[in-house]
Amino acid sequence: MVPLYESLGIDDVLSPGNIETFTNLMWSEGNPAFSQTVQSFSDQLSELDKIMRTMVVESLGLEKYVDEHIDSTKYLVRVQKYDGPQTDETKLGLSSHTDKNTMTILYQNTVSGLEVLTKDGQWITAQPSPDSFIVMIGESFHAWTNGRLYPPYHRVMMTGEEARYSIGLFSVPKSGYIIKAPEELVDEEHPLLFKPYDHVQFLDFYYTQAGQTSKSALKEYCGV
Numbered sequence: 001m002v003p004l005y006e007s008l009g010i011d012d013v014l015s016p017g018n019i020e021t022f023t024n025l026m027w028s029e030g031n032p033a034f035s036q037t038v039q040s041f042s043d044q045l046s047e048l049d050k051i052m053r054t055m056v057v058e059s060l061g062l063e064k065y066v067d068e069h070i071d072s073t074k075y076l077v078r079v080q081k082y083d084g085p086q087t088d089e090t091k092l093g094l095s096s097h098t099d100k101n102t103m104t105i106l107y108q109n110t111v112s113g114l115e116v117l118t119k120d121g122q123w124i125t126a127q128p129s130p131d132s133f134i135v136m137i138g139e140s141f142h143a144w145t146n147g148r149l150y151p152p153y154h155r156v157m158m159t160g161e162e163a164r165y166s167i168g169l170f171s172v173p174k175s176g177y178i179i180k181a182p183e184e185l186v187d188e189e190h191p192l193l194f195k196p197y198d199h200v201q202f203l204d205f206y207y208t209q210a211g212q213t214s215k216s217a218l219k220e221y222c223g224v
């Protein structure tokens with residue numbers, strides 16, 4: 001479906017040994033510089049993720065849930081390459097989707113291509129900058145905040161010769177953690193949107209035929 005796209009991920013990247021195992025799989029002679037870069041990126045970006053999630057949870061007046069929320073996730077790092085299509089025509093690099101995890105932090109080289117759909121239906125191009133990250137809310141955080149945070153559709157569109165490289169740090173709910181909106185966020189004006197659910201069990205549904213063809217897999221899985 002997306003021939004320009006290739007990616008490799010390291011699951012549970014902060015768990016001791018996982019970066020090393022991945023590196024040794026890619027380079028049998030090892031690659032300490034790569035391991036150190038991924039370790040440093042993951043350490044610093046996971047701190048940024050925690051700072052931002054803490055700020056969001058506090059801003060909703062839910063200080064008492066900060067620790068639970070921070071502890072509810074692990075981290076995935078994914079490196080992504082999108083080949084230039086070698087034509088002036090714009091080609092799909094990655095299909096439109098919402099992220100299913102908690103929060104995503106993206107960094108990329110100077111080749112643009114990431115587009116985000118605004119609430120009023122416009123695709124806007126995210127302008128890459130070497131000094132900034134792009135932060136996106138995933139559906140797990142949308143569900144936990146009972147809809148207060150918005151998980152935008154986004155995609156990658158490619159033109160020209162040059163390849164686009166991006167790296168993402170994804171906070172991902174741990175298996176066994178039940179995503180449940182705090183009662184403080186549920187009232188008459190904000191009825192419960194999703195029944196409590198386990199992210200890993202939801203993904204099992206998401207990757208079925210029904211999940212892949214559904215307009216909103218999460219709604220279909222556990223929408224109220």
Ligand SMILES: O=C(O)CCC(=O)C(=O)O
Pocket residue numbers: 078080094099106108114154156166167168
């Ligand atoms: O490469 C990018 O900037 C976007 C990647 C993305 O949307 C994803 O991995 O979920």
Ligand SMILES: [Fe+2]
Pocket residue numbers: 097098099154
């Ligand atoms: Fe995404």
